[in-house]
Amino acid sequence: MAAFQTLNRDELLKIKDELEKEYEKIKGLGIKLDMSRGKPGKDQLDLSMGMVDALASDHSFVGEQGIDCRNYGVLDGIVEAKRLLSEMIECPIDNIIIYGNSSLNVMYDTVARSMTHGVMGSTPWCKLDKVKFLCPVPGYDRHFAITEFFGIEMINIPMNEDGPDMNMVEKLVSEDDSIKGIWCIPKYGNPTGITYSDAVVKRFARLKPAAKDFRIYWDNAYTIHHLYDEEDKQDHLIEILAECEKAGNPDMVFKFCSTSKVTFPGSGIAAISASKANLEFIKKQLTVQTIGHDKLNQLRHYRFFGNFDGMKEHMKKHAALLRPKFAAVLTTLDRELKDADIASWTNPVGGYFISLNVHNGCAKDVVQMCKDAGLVLTNAGATYPYGKDPYDSNIRIAPSFPTPEELKDAAHVLCVCVKLATVNKMLTGEK
């Protein structure tokens, strides 16, 4: 197939005719597939079944600090869990608080606290006329939902291949003291799969924000979620907490992580990592908010993994299951879309997503057509604040949940829809 842009109207009409037939055929197959969310597959969940046995009634529930993990107590997490997650998120053990089952909830809570109590003594944001967040795009819809829920104005920041446009970030942050944060997924980002370069992280650490309560919201969701075991095929991210300290900005970052995509989504453990000054401020709230998080689940995680090496070995098993899934989609995209030259996509070495950019103005049509054919994708626009992709171009592909076989079918459906929507757009554009 030739590049669509080189074709004349008749050639396009012919292709449209073929694609429509293929699309009708697909619709008749009664496909029912979901690539909308970064949901681990059943095979991945099976990897962690040992965790449910890691605590049994004939085991001790007393942790190494002598604490009976079945009872009340321990606000910021048992030392076993702190050690495990601080290694995972690459911070000193004193710079972490272990939370409940959801890092999203920790991020929500962090913004909610800032609204009512400010950040380390700053004016509560609810008392300010305007609060803004920078949002590298495309990004994670659930981040944007949090800031939207609190009426925080979101400003799009374009993503380059090595991270957000730092010229824009530096300029905005230094000029506008109503900018209080930036959402980042610095490694194997959602949806781009991009990892921030050393230069980008160093520029982050050296920001000179006008607002003292500006924080980098560093959602390290995919920190150990490599697709390949070989180190030269893995991305490396500089640790920002230490980098901020070096740069004289020790308090400027909140790091978040969880085991949601390590053990069981919804039954993992989450954490925040930050400077001690930040954590002290957070604990003033935490002690009012709860008596403590689920220590049995913390102990269960520790007993299952033993140590961080155990966790890394476990992640290799995830990678082995995810690689063929990513491959199934990427191979199909290559085969069916490359020559037509109507779309571009990322080829990540970690994380949970492939980011697909189609012809401007076509993303919504593609997603709708896929849906009509039985394939559910993330809503078009979801990767942008307010659900508004200004180019109507970006589609997030989440290949983790279906089987590789299903993914081949799904990717074919997607490719047919991309081509058909593009041809339609090109033909309409010519009118």
Place this chain on the structure above:
Amino acid sequence: MAAFQTLNRDELLKIKDELEKEYEKIKGLGIKLDMSRGKPGKDQLDLSMGMVDALASDHSFVGEQGIDCRNYGVLDGIVEAKRLLSEMIECPIDNIIIYGNSSLNVMYDTVARSMTHGVMGSTPWCKLDKVKFLCPVPGYDRHFAITEFFGIEMINIPMNEDGPDMNMVEKLVSEDDSIKGIWCIPKYGNPTGITYSDAVVKRFARLKPAAKDFRIYWDNAYTIHHLYDEEDKQDHLIEILAECEKAGNPDMVFKFCSTSKVTFPGSGIAAISASKANLEFIKKQLTVQTIGHDKLNQLRHYRFFGNFDGMKEHMKKHAALLRPKFAAVLTTLDRELKDADIASWTNPVGGYFISLNVHNGCAKDVVQMCKDAGLVLTNAGATYPYGKDPYDSNIRIAPSFPTPEELKDAAHVLCVCVKLATVNKMLTGEK
């Protein structure tokens, strides 16, 4: 021993001398006991060991709705957990949302949401000049900590034997639209052990608050926490959600509960129950806040209990362990303090606490003297907003954690300190 009030100065001095000797003897024993918090004893925790085995790797993790509880999904709880907790809290299954491990956290969250987003469309409380809560006293320090954290002004409401002073509640609530809530522990209250009478609950349901966003914060923490199995020795509380609906106030109450003192504190499941209109409003937040709570722990609870009857049977085992603990304290109080006529205390048939009222101005001294002798009690004042007991009289006794043997010692220490502090006060008062 005669009533202290009938004694003259010389007689009091003699008693003081004896008590001081006894107190010095006690201090020499090196006692180390904690009656400060409502913490279940180790024997109680052992009752739930079957729960950790209720999910094992050879079990199915698919719930009756066909949901794999290991994966993401289900915002408001699996149906098994909803059924269990809705029976526990006596509400229809459609009037409940299952949360994470802590009802305190749900209450915090409920107030926090009202601060930033109001209640069912009302003005966010952070935009108001003044927000007030009514606080029946003595009450639960962690309730008061939440409202204090958000700068909400707290007004003491005296507790009668059948519940809060409803004349005062009705008057204040109907006159002042800055009063947005009242903290209630309606059954086996903390610390009084009192259960609200039918008449009190009916008056609650029929309140005519000036503020549309006024809610009753009904913390039903001890709803099935009887000390006796015989029904005629149990308190009965009218269900307030239905009562509010009957009275034309369907949206006026938030009910909270958890299994913290049913299974494992910190590893239980919690819930809010309210009208559908309230729950719809809450879900708009919840969907931003989290992808879902720990469904495996929800399933674990369901599988362990089977149904609500299983839970009630389980509570009888708790009661059997708690009864001798309460008895150990109450017997000692009776024997050592009754004749002196210097204190009064509650004799609850459920819950976790005994409320002790000593001579005005003596509570702080008693708690300090106990502490110096190795017995930790809840801080004096803790049962009042801002930690300020205007009479310096109330002491909360939490007899659940130590063994009955230890409790006998602890109660003796307490009685000696009460008597000594009282004699000291009486002698000083005479000067």
